[in-house]
Amino acid sequence: MKHTLVARVQDQPGVLNRVASLFRRRAFNIESLTVGHSEVPDFSRMTIVVDTARVPARLVEENLRKLVPIAEVRDVTDLPTVDRDLALIKVRCAANERAEIAQLAEIFRGKIVDVAQDSVIVEVTGDSEKVDGLVELLKPRGIQEMVRTGKVAMLRGTAASQN
Amino acid sequence: MQMTGAQILWESLVREGTDVVFGYPGGAILPAYDAMLDFPMIHHVLVRHEQGAAHMADGYARASGKVGVAVATSGPGATNLTTGIANAMLDSVPTVFITGQVSSHLIGSDAFQETDVTGITLPITKHNSIVTKASDVARSIREAFAIARHGRPGPVLVDICKDAQQGKTDFVWPETLNLPGLHATPVPSAKELERAAELIARAERPLILAGHGVLKSGATQALLAFAEKTGTPVALTLLGLGGFPASHPLSLGMMGMHGEAFVNAAIQRADLLLAFGMRFDDRVTGNLKTYALTAKKIHVEIDASEVGKNVAVDVALLGDLRATLEALTPIVAPAKHDAWQREIGEGRAQTKARDILHQPDGGNLYAAHVIHDLWEATRGEAIVVSDVGQHQMFEAQYYAHERPRTLITSGGLGTMGFALPAAIGAKMARPEAEVWVVAGDGGFQMTQCELATLQQEKLDIKIAVVNNGFLGMVRQWQEFFYDKRYAATPMLSPDFVKLAEAYGIAAHRVTKRDEVLPTVDVARKSGQPALIDFRVVKEEAVYPMVPAGANLDAMIRRPANEEVTA
Numbered sequence: 001m002k003h004t005l006v007a008r009v010q011d012q013p014g015v016l017n018r019v020a021s022l023f024r025r026r027a028f029n030i031e032s033l034t035v036g037h038s039e040v041p042d043f044s045r046m047t048i049v050v051d052t053a054r055v056p057a058r059l060v061e062e063n064l065r066k067l068v069p070i071a072e073v074r075d076v077t078d079l080p081t082v083d084r085d086l087a088l089i090k091v092r093c094a095a096n097e098r099a100e101i102a103q104l105a106e107i108f109r110g111k112i113v114d115v116a117q118d119s120v121i122v123e124v125t126g127d128s129e130k131v132d133g134l135v136e137l138l139k140p141r142g143i144q145e146m147v148r149t150g151k152v153a154m155l156r157g158t159a160a161s162q163n
Numbered sequence: 164m165q166m167t168g169a170q171i172l173w174e175s176l177v178r179e180g181t182d183v184v185f186g187y188p189g190g191a192i193l194p195a196y197d198a199m200l201d202f203p204m205i206h207h208v209l210v211r212h213e214q215g216a217a218h219m220a221d222g223y224a225r226a227s228g229k230v231g232v233a234v235a236t237s238g239p240g241a242t243n244l245t246t247g248i249a250n251a252m253l254d255s256v257p258t259v260f261i262t263g264q265v266s267s268h269l270i271g272s273d274a275f276q277e278t279d280v281t282g283i284t285l286p287i288t289k290h291n292s293i294v295t296k297a298s299d300v301a302r303s304i305r306e307a308f309a310i311a312r313h314g315r316p317g318p319v320l321v322d323i324c325k326d327a328q329q330g331k332t333d334f335v336w337p338e339t340l341n342l343p344g345l346h347a348t349p350v351p352s353a354k355e356l357e358r359a360a361e362l363i364a365r366a367e368r369p370l371i372l373a374g375h376g377v378l379k380s381g382a383t384q385a386l387l388a389f390a391e392k393t394g395t396p397v398a399l400t401l402l403g404l405g406g407f408p409a410s411h412p413l414s415l416g417m418m419g420m421h422g423e424a425f426v427n428a429a430i431q432r433a434d435l436l437l438a439f440g441m442r443f444d445d446r447v448t449g450n451l452k453t454y455a456l457t458a459k460k461i462h463v464e465i466d467a468s469e470v471g472k473n474v475a476v477d478v479a480l481l482g483d484l485r486a487t488l489e490a491l492t493p494i495v496a497p498a499k500h501d502a503w504q505r506e507i508g509e510g511r512a513q514t515k516a517r518d519i520l521h522q523p524d525g526g527n528l529y530a531a532h533v534i535h536d537l538w539e540a541t542r543g544e545a546i547v548v549s550d551v552g553q554h555q556m557f558e559a560q561y562y563a564h565e566r567p568r569t570l571i572t573s574g575g576l577g578t579m580g581f582a583l584p585a586a587i588g589a590k591m592a593r594p595e596a597e598v599w600v601v602a603g604d605g606g607f608q609m610t611q612c613e614l615a616t617l618q619q620e621k622l623d624i625k626i627a628v629v630n631n632g633f634l635g636m637v638r639q640w641q642e643f644f645y646d647k648r649y650a651a652t653p654m655l656s657p658d659f660v661k662l663a664e665a666y667g668i669a670a671h672r673v674t675k676r677d678e679v680l681p682t683v684d685v686a687r688k689s690g691q692p693a694l695i696d697f698r699v700v701k702e703e704a705v706y707p708m709v710p711a712g713a714n715l716d717a718m719i720r721r722p723a724n725e726e727v728t729a
Contacts, residue, residue: 010344014285017285056471058471059468059471059472062466062468062470063468065344065467066466068290068310068342069344070344071343
């Protein structure tokens with residue numbers, strides 16, 4: 001099972017290293033980890049997806065909470081959230097196939113953002129399942145390169161992901 | 164007022180209540196050492212190796228309950244601290260380590276004696292930080308002490324660049340802390356306490372498992388009150404010894420790998436385990452799959468990440484142990500568990516029959532007898548600082564501790580070489596106390612250089628070397644599990660008497676049981692440091708023993724009628 005944890009962390013050198021070191025030391029399994037600025041200056045926000053086959057999510061959460069620069073952690077797995085993952089997919093594409101790929105991408109609300117002689121880059125944003133769906137469809141055409149940001153998540157409505 | 168970063172360092176330490184630091188100077192920490200001379204209220208203990216400084220800070224903290232402080236230079240100075248830092252981490256000892264670092268503009272250039280100290284110590288500290296400018300020194304020290312003391316205590320390292328020590332800035336003591344990640348200590352809800360009280364009321368065979376948390380939270384009295392009101396027997400972890408008086412009728416002594424067989428049997432038979440400030444370490448549980456299957460479990464713990472880590476519990480009371488017990492005791496029903504106590508008592512009687520104390524010595528000197536006699540001579544009132552190995556387990560079994568902070572030992576990390584430096588730290592913290600080092604011949608040699616520190620500080624510490632010519636505990640494992648193939652365990656030692664004398668320390672050798680008490684007596688009455696080389700039986704085993712990973716009640720017992728031979 002995968003759990004999504006959202007953390008508010010003090011923006012200081014080495015904080016990502018601390019999180020990574022914790023996961024390595026305790027043999028927790030990171031599926032994805034994203035970091036970026038939050039609405040508060042000096043605080044970053046992390047979205048961490050962990051595989052909890054071996055260790056319960058609660059223990060991952062409590063261990064994260066012990067890191068001094070981590071101000072808040074919340075497991076949002078079972079809460080209503082907006083989840084987004086962004087992918088850039090470079091797919092083999094002859095000139096006469098571009099329209100077809102553009103159409104496919106369109107269905108997933110993606111778009112072609114770069115065109116070369118024999119390939120295009122498709123950008124798609126959505127929850128992980130949606131991105132997975134497009135990736136599966138593009139695979140037979142020959143994906144040359146792909147990068148995904150990993151999941152970011154935010155609680156829906158007025159509830160704050162952290163309090 | 165304008166001050167250098169180095170002056171601010173000492174001013175900050177004074178403000179945090181530091182009166183002694185253990186350290187070793189070197190290039191990158193020289194500005195701090197220079198400034199130290201202007202702060203005579205802080206006494207500096209010059210160690211012989213930085214590992215010793217770390218263990219001294221650790222021993223100081225355990226003996227006093229205050230934060231222990233050690234100082235070292237960059238590079239090798241800092242890396243030498245690491246064993247001691249890891250030791251403080253595993254045993255949750257509030258300590259602050261200050262290391263010099265190369266000047267900030269040299270960082271990353273592989274400058275002389277540059278090491279990534281915050282990187283190296285990241286997984287073995289509660290927190291660490293690097294200071295690159297003088298104006299950050301005060302805040303970093305203030306935060307380090309706050310973090311070291313907070314919740315479950317632990318080591319914090321502050322790595323201070325040389326230019327940050329030299330730079331001048333206005334001294335501003337931060338009155339408030341900006342540490343949003345330091346959460347308030349949790350307090351169990353009334354509902355959770357009620358639920359615990361219900362389980363306690365229903366229990367017929369309850370057992371308290373008390374650990375280091377009893378000492379850390381100052382919960383000795385609270386534990387006593389709870390145990391007496393509920394008539395619940397108390398078993399202790401190694402680090403919990405002293406947390407409950409050994410002579411109390413409800414005291415069972417130590418549990419676990421070398422705990423008494425009747426204690427482990429009681430854990431396996433209990434219908435309720437009350438885990439107070441302990442973490443179900445593998446050395447106390449044995450095989451988790453068969454551990455205490457008939458018992459409900461209540462876990463009182465300050466560190467939420469320990470709850471459910473090794474053993475699933477029915478009720479978790481997150482909070483300070485003392486405060487939690489003080490809230491819980493008034494709402495539990497008074498009880499007596501006579502049948503349960505009788506059952507445990509029968510096991511205890513059987514254990515006594517096998518005890519080496521009740522067997523003749525055949526003219527040999529047994530480590531267990533040495534410890535017993537030391538206990539008798541000191542009336543159980545000394546601070547004993549033990550090293551790691553067989554003598555440590557004999558100490559735990561035969562030195563009955565009545566009061567908290569009278570046993571100082573390396574539990575989680577099992578660091579050989581801990582005892583002598585930790586004892587120096589303990590003696591600095593409690594100069595009025597009688598302090599005994601109990602160490603094996605192997606561990607003692609790891610840090611024996613600190614005998615010079617002991618002499619330089621004129622400390623009246625007594626040292627018992629339990630000398631069997633082997634790395635005894637490893638030899639025991641080889642005897643039991645490796646077909647007596649003694650790979651690298653027979654050990655040549657120096658003449659410890661002559662060694663001590665070379666440092667100007669009075670020394671004695673004991674080879675027979677009847678010499679133990681008189682020699683200990685001479686050492687105690689001398690008013691000077693002393694070392695006693697106890698030449699004990701070479702191949703003695705610590706019984707009983709739960710083999711690593713075995714079921715807790717599947718213990719290797721001392722043969723009932725063991726031939727007592729050398």
